[in-house]
Amino acid sequence: MAETRTVPVPDGLEGLRLDVAISRMFGLSRTAAADLIDDGAVLLDGDAPARSVKVRGGAYLEITIPDPVDLAAAPPVAVHGLTILHDDEDLVVVDKPVGVAAHPTIGWDGPTVSQGLAAMGLRISTSGAPERQGIVHRLDAGTTGVMVVAKSERAYTQLKRAFKQRTVQKLYSALVQGHPDPSSGTIDAAIDRHPSSDWRFAVVAGGRPSVTHYETARAYRAASLLDVHLETGRTHQIRVHLAALRHPCCGDALYGADPTLSRHLGLTRQWLHARSLGFEHPSSGEWLTVTSPFPADLQHALDVLDAES
Numbered sequence: 536m537a538e539t540r541t542v543p544v545p546d547g548l549e550g551l552r553l554d555v556a557i558s559r560m561f562g563l564s565r566t567a568a569a570d571l572i573d574d575g576a577v578l579l580d581g582d583a584p585a586r587s588v589k590v591r592g593g594a595y596l597e598i599t600i601p602d603p604v605d606l607a608a609a610p611p612v613a614v615h616g617l618t619i620l621h622d623d624e625d626l627v628v629v630d631k632p633v634g635v636a637a638h639p640t641i642g643w644d645g646p647t648v649s650q651g652l653a654a655m656g657l658r659i660s661t662s663g664a665p666e667r668q669g670i671v672h673r674l675d676a677g678t679t680g681v682m683v684v685a686k687s688e689r690a691y692t693q694l695k696r697a698f699k700q701r702t703v704q705k706l707y708s709a710l711v712q713g714h715p716d717p718s719s720g721t722i723d724a725a726i727d728r729h730p731s732s733d734w735r736f737a738v739v740a741g742g743r744p745s746v747t748h749y750e751t752a753r754a755y756r757a758a759s760l761l762d763v764h765l766e767t768g769r770t771h772q773i774r775v776h777l778a779a780l781r782h783p784c785c786g787d788a789l790y791g792a793d794p795t796l797s798r799h800l801g802l803t804r805q806w807l808h809a810r811s812l813g814f815e816h817p818s819s820g821e822w823l824t825v826t827s828p829f830p831a832d833l834q835h836a837l838d839v840l841d842a843e844s
Contacts, residue, residue, distance in 0.1 A: 539597065539598070539599045539600075540597070540598055540600070541595060541596070541597045542560070542595070542596055542598075543592075543593050543594065543595055543596070544556060544560075544590045544591065544592055544593060544594045544595075544596055545560070545592065546592035546593065547592070548560070548590060548592065549590060549591055549592035550589055550590070551589065551590055552586065552587055552588070552589060552590075553568075553572060553577070553579065553584055553585070553586055553587070553588050553589075553590055554568040554569040554572060554586040554587075555568075556590045556596075557571065557572070557577065557596070557598065560596075561598070561600065566664060567664060568586075569586045570640070571598065571599075571600070572584065572585070572586040572728075573586065573728065573770060574640070575728070576598060576599040576600075577596070577597070577598050577599075578596070578597040578598075579594055579595070579596055579597075580594050580595055581595075581597075583728055583730075584728075585727040585728060585739070585741070585742060585743075587727075587741075587742075587743065611650055611651075611653035611654035612646055612647075612650040612651065612653075612654055613651065613654045613655075614632070614635055614646045614647075614648070614650065614651030614654070615632070616630075616632030616633075616635075617629055617630070617631065617632060617635065617648065617651040617652075618630045619655075620681065620825050620826075620827065621823070621825050622657075623686075623818075624686065624687060624818070625685070625686055625687045625689065625690035625816070625817050625818050626683055626684065626685055626686055626687070626690045626694070626816075626817070627652065627657055627659075627683070627684050627686055628681060628682070628683045628684075628812065628825045629648060629651075629652070629681075629682050629683075629684065630679070630680065630681065630682075630827045631648060631674055631678075631679055631680060631681075631682045631809075632679060632830065633676075633677060633678075633679050633804055633830065633832070634646070634676060634677070635647060635648060635651070635676060636648070636673075636676045637649070637667070637670050637672075637673040637674060637682065638666055638667040638670050638673075639666045639667075640666070645676065648670070648682060648684065649666075649667070649668070649669070649670065652669075652684060657686070658686055659684060659685070659686055660684075660685040660686055660687060660688055660690065660691040661688070662685070662688050662691040662692065663691065669684045669685045669686065669691060670684060670685075671683060671684070671685055671691060671694040671695050671698060672698050672703075672768065674809055675770075675771065675774075675805075675807075677804040677805055677807075678805065678807045678808070678809060679807075679808050679809065679827070679830050679833070680707070680808045680809025680810060680827045681809045681810070681811060681812040681825050681826065681827045682809065682812075683812060683814070683825075687817075689817055689818070690817040690818070693817035694814065694817060697814050697815065698768065701766060701767070702814070702815070703812065703813065703814045704764070704811075704812070704813035704814070704824075705764065705765040705768070705809070705811075705812060706762060706763070706764055706809075706810050706811045706812075706813075707762075707763040707764075707765065707773055707807060707808060707809055707810060708752070708760065708761070708762060708763070708807075708808045708810045708829070709749075709760075709761045709763050709773055709777060709784050709806065709807050709808075710758055710759070710760050710761075710784065710785045710806035710807075710833070710836060710837070711758060711759055711761055711777050711782040711783065711784055711785065711806075712757070712758055712782055712783055712785055712792065712793060712796060713757070713758065713759065713781070713782050714751070714754055714759050714782075715749065715751065715759060715761070715780055715782050718750070718751040718754075718759075719749060719750035719751060720748075720749060721746065721747070721748050721749075722745075722746070722747045722748075722749070722776040722777075722779070722780065723744075723745075723746050724738040724745060724776060724779060725738065725739060725740065725741065725742035725743055725744055725745055726738060726739065726742045726743055726745040726769045726770075726771075726772060726775050726776075727739040727741070727742030727743060735771070735789060735790070736769070736770055736771045736772075736775050737775060737779075738775060738776070738779045743767075743769055744767060745767045745769045745772050745775075745776065746765075746766035746767050747763060747764075747765060747766070747767075747772060747773060747776045747777075748763070748764040748765075748766065749761045749762065749763045749764075749777075750762045755840040755841075755843070755844060756840070756843055756844065757796060757840070758785055758796070758840060759782070760837070761777075771790075773807060774787055774789070774790050774805060774807065775790065777790075778790035778791055784805040784806050784807050785797060785800055785802055785805075785806040785836065786800065786802030786803065786804055786805050786806050786836075787804075787805035787806075787807075789805075790805075792805070799839065800835075800836035800839050800840070801832065801835050801836060801839070802832065802836055803832070804832075806833055806836055808827070808829055808830070808833055809827065810826060810827060811824055811825065811826040811827070812824070812825055813825075
């Protein structure tokens, strides 16, 4: 059972970032502490904080700490639609289907990429937290497309570094409502947890720096298909930034998509697809680019728009 504790922040930790303070107070890794904050499991003086907020000695911290994830107790599960796009001794690149999370996490009891790869008999790197071994980046459960997982320890270290240093080329396709003006541009707006919602994120002053580049690939009557390049990789970044432009992803009810248009296009989730991933291979040093076609539900929405053009 998860345990909820309410404790004052020790005076000796005053001025530290919240994720650092939690790490020291509860013996968690900084990544685990940050994930608890992002998942809404932390309140500071009754408010949902950003991980970067500086703590005050004596402030009251309420934190819900789940039981450690035991991967041995989460047996391999065949994941329908999870396909291999590239596989070698160092890494595996998959085409992640909708409704699948990257790895076990708080509040998620559905299928994961980790379980699916285990069911395929693939050996994955043991680096990283127990519940996310080999996972070097994530896609939302409702977002499909290309995702790389490390198999060797060398690949894990080098891929994590590449993502951190922003040398990985991440190309997404997004179908948005209306027509962005200008038709191409850069969104440079900090993102953090929504001030009134545990499950949404928003453009927030003082949040984490976030940069998204977009270009209109095709304009339809009621929507536009965008090529989106991520410079940073925040949770829900594309969805939040496009919604901030008042052009949310079609089908994205969480961020204000028009339900009438969503139904018309047959969408039950956001129209967002990780189309390609490019990076330097950790062993050969050669540039590797892996792409994924649009899944059936997203292609259907485009077909509807094409028929009306």
